[in-house]
Amino acid sequence: MLEEEETSRPGLGPTEDSGYTTVHIGQNLDLYARKTPVVIIPPRSVHNVTGAQVYLSCEVKAVPPPVIMWRKVTQSPQGTQVLEDLPGDHVNIAVQVRGGPSDHEATAWILINPLRKEDEGVYQCHSANAVGETQSHGKVTVSDLNTYKALRFPAPDDHI
Known part of the structure; x- marks a missing residue:
């Protein structure tokens, strides 16, 4: 008979990840299962x-x-949040997901190349499994190269 209980993984301290469900399968055999994404x-x-x-x-x-x-997070004209799945039709955006680096982990990247002003915004890393979901955000800020050069480097005939 299987029985379940909420427990922390053995060997994890108070600041480390917990929340696994232990499934008792028989004498001296526990299977860790069903952990929401973190x-x-x-x-x-x-x-x-x-x-x-x-x-x-x-x-x-x-x-x-x-x-x-x-996903890219934008606002509709009515002010509601819009989530655009990436890469979509963006020829300058690539997305890669792989397992690891440790057990029960996945790593995802988004590469924007070449960067355009319209790429500026908030990007959401959305993760889900059968137990739950979570997301985290990063912001991409884009400066115009020509404006940046003008502010940073004086023209050859300028006197400092």
């Missing part, structure tokens, strides 16, 4: 100039393994 490493906000490239990454832990999607 973002281990959230995407960081980045800033770069047009024409350059940026990437965001996200690492998630869950049992069963999570499915990770990247």
